[in-house]
Amino acid sequence: MSTEAITLARWYNNGQPLTMDEISVGAVKTYWADGPISDSAPAGTAYAVGEKTKNKYVGISKDKKPLTTILEAAKVDGKSTGLVFTCEVPHATPADFSAHIDSRSNYDAIIKQQVYNNLDVVLGGGDKYAQTYRNELIAKGYDYVTTKQEMISSTSNKIWGMFAEVDLAYDIDRSKIDQKNQHLKK
Incomplete structure (x- = not known):
């Protein structure tokens, strides 16, 4: 199950820890101070x-x-x-x-x-x-x-x-951007 489902279960349990929290390894609690789903x-x-x-x-x-x-x-x-x-x-x-x-x-x-x-x-x-x-x-x-x-x-x-005006392009898009830039240089 996802961490979001576990977080939702904690909130459903009035914010109290779940029994499974005692054995959870390598996980984080993703809620913020005032709600279950964090920005x-x-x-x-x-x-x-x-x-x-x-x-x-x-x-x-x-x-x-x-x-x-x-x-x-x-x-x-x-x-x-x-x-x-x-x-x-x-x-x-x-x-x-x-x-x-x-x-x-x-x-x-x-x-x-x-x-x-x-x-x-x-x-x-x-x-x-x-x-x-x-x-x-x-x-x-x-x-x-x-x-x-x-x-x-x-x-x-x-x-x-x-290395970019705003955010960097995703890996999958970088080769397409490089090809476009190479074409513009010709």
Whole structure:
């Protein structure tokens, strides 16, 4: 059965654990603070900070207090940190690990927080959103790259790679996009 069915059973059981929870291995409880079916923002926040939160919240508690993400904790511990994703950089899931806000849709505020989060590596889509901060990122020591070759050629310890205007194409579509681009170059 799916995790959604188990979550629904918990909610039907007044939010109480099920007997099967004692033997469950490798599963997560997918509900958010106020309901049985989670949006990606509070689900990702639960992974990033270890606490359930409200719908649409990113990196903050139910009462809107910023929570330390696993990446921020790693940074304090002297570790290098980074995000690799296929969506656009201020989308809910990467934002859950790198921003603190009560609206997953506030891309302007999210990208600004991400730029100042001091991540070492950021690779994915969303050049449309990060472009505003390109010069600032370069001034902060990042190589800002937009192609695979630029990324491979980088010798910087800090890299910000935006490989699509918004989100990256699905694997199944990438060969078709590459073929179309090759045709346009002829």
